[in-house]
Amino acid sequence: MTNINALLPWHQPYWQQLQAYLQQQRIPQALLIVGAEGLGKQQLAEQFTAALLCNTPQANGMACGQCHDCRLYLAQTHPDVITVSRAVDKTSIGVEQIRQLVSQLSLKPQYAGYRIVLFQAADSMNSNAANALLKCLEEPSERSVLILITDKPSKLPATILSRCQQLTLSKPDTSLASAWLQQQQPNLDDQQRQNLLQLAQGAPYLALSYAKTDVLTLYNRCFKTWIALAKQQSQPILIAEEWHKLPNAMLLNWMALWLLDLLKCRFHAEAQALYNPNLASDLLPLAQTLSATAVIKFYDQLLAQQKQIHTPINKQMLFEALLIQWVQLNQQTKLPTP
Numbered sequence: 510m511t512n513i514n515a516l517l518p519w520h521q522p523y524w525q526q527l528q529a530y531l532q533q534q535r536i537p538q539a540l541l542i543v544g545a546e547g548l549g550k551q552q553l554a555e556q557f558t559a560a561l562l563c564n565t566p567q568a569n570g571m572a573c574g575q576c577h578d579c580r581l582y583l584a585q586t587h588p589d590v591i592t593v594s595r596a597v598d599k600t601s602i603g604v605e606q607i608r609q610l611v612s613q614l615s616l617k618p619q620y621a622g623y624r625i626v627l628f629q630a631a632d633s634m635n636s637n638a639a640n641a642l643l644k645c646l647e648e649p650s651e652r653s654v655l656i657l658i659t660d661k662p663s664k665l666p667a668t669i670l671s672r673c674q675q676l677t678l679s680k681p682d683t684s685l686a687s688a689w690l691q692q693q694q695p696n697l698d699d700q701q702r703q704n705l706l707q708l709a710q711g712a713p714y715l716a717l718s719y720a721k722t723d724v725l726t727l728y729n730r731c732f733k734t735w736i737a738l739a740k741q742q743s744q745p746i747l748i749a750e751e752w753h754k755l756p757n758a759m760l761l762n763w764m765a766l767w768l769l770d771l772l773k774c775r776f777h778a779e780a781q782a783l784y785n786p787n788l789a790s791d792l793l794p795l796a797q798t799l800s801a802t803a804v805i806k807f808y809d810q811l812l813a814q815q816k817q818i819h820t821p822i823n824k825q826m827l828f829e830a831l832l833i834q835w836v837q838l839n840q841q842t843k844l845p846t847p
């Protein structure tokens with residue numbers, strides 16, 4: 510459970526907006542919290558939930574953490590908090606879950622305050638579930654607040670988006686993110702912090718989870734392998750055998766960013782303009798031997814595979830196909846520098 514009354518430093522402007530809702534007693538019936546992965550959307554949603562429940566909130570509107578409601582919430586036993594998320598064995602939030610929610614909402618809240626429904630990864634609702642939820646949004650229940658969290662708002666139907674108040678979180682300033690990361694992981698040096706934040710594309714929470722699981726080592730190892738494949742020093746079939754067991758979506762995302770950086774190098778961008786500036790020395794010589802058109806074509810195919818990665822597709826074959834193509838791309842397009 511989140512620390513319900515300690516705000517993350519980059520959440521300050523968003524809390525002000527939420528606090529204004531509380532002060533003016535104009536609580537939205539549906540609130541959509543949008544932002545990239547790793548910005549702490551869930552934490553902010555939980556803090557707002559606690560603030561809505563709390564009997565004796567602090568001056569800044571945040572929950573006290575001590576009252577009866579706060580204690581129930583912290584123990585995850587508050588009867589007026591409902592969480593809706595995708596079951597681990599399911600690919601989406603299904604219509605049955607929403608029907609069950611609708612019947613729960615038809616009853617009065619247990620206590621005098623608000624009843625809050627927290628949708629984790631709201632974009633994972635399938636279309637039947639979204640339609641069922643729409644009815645809920647059209648005829649809101651008494652004292653109920655729906656909080657939807659997503660990093661992919663474009664996957665939600667426009668009819669749902671239009672019925673939600675939207676709160677959009679952006680990436681914090683690098684110095685703010687770096688200072689926070691240093692507090693969390695004092696053992697990291699400046700360079701490691703910088704690399705982690707780059708890898709997390711500026712999202713501090715994601716950088717922290719990468720630090721805790723030593724993702725940087727994995728990332729560097731995979732990048733070396735990717736370069737070795739380009740130089741025909743490694744076998745795509747063997748690598749696919751290893752890579753399909755790694756976090757698939759993350760790996761495809763890395764490959765996409767390496768390709769974008771190759772294109773940037775091809776068009777003579779400065780190293781600092783790259784997503785991975787510290788890889789420039791490996792990417793520059795490679796970029797000079799590749800055709801931009803072929804890289805763009807491969808990038809498009811990679812994006813198409815990214816959409817497949819959460820379906821029950823054979824991941825080993827997916828990686829085999831991509832890596833074989835990557836090797837072929839490097840064999841075929843030895844063109845002079847433009």
Ligand SMILES: [Zn+2]
Nearest residue numbers: 563573576579
């Ligand atoms: Zn309280």
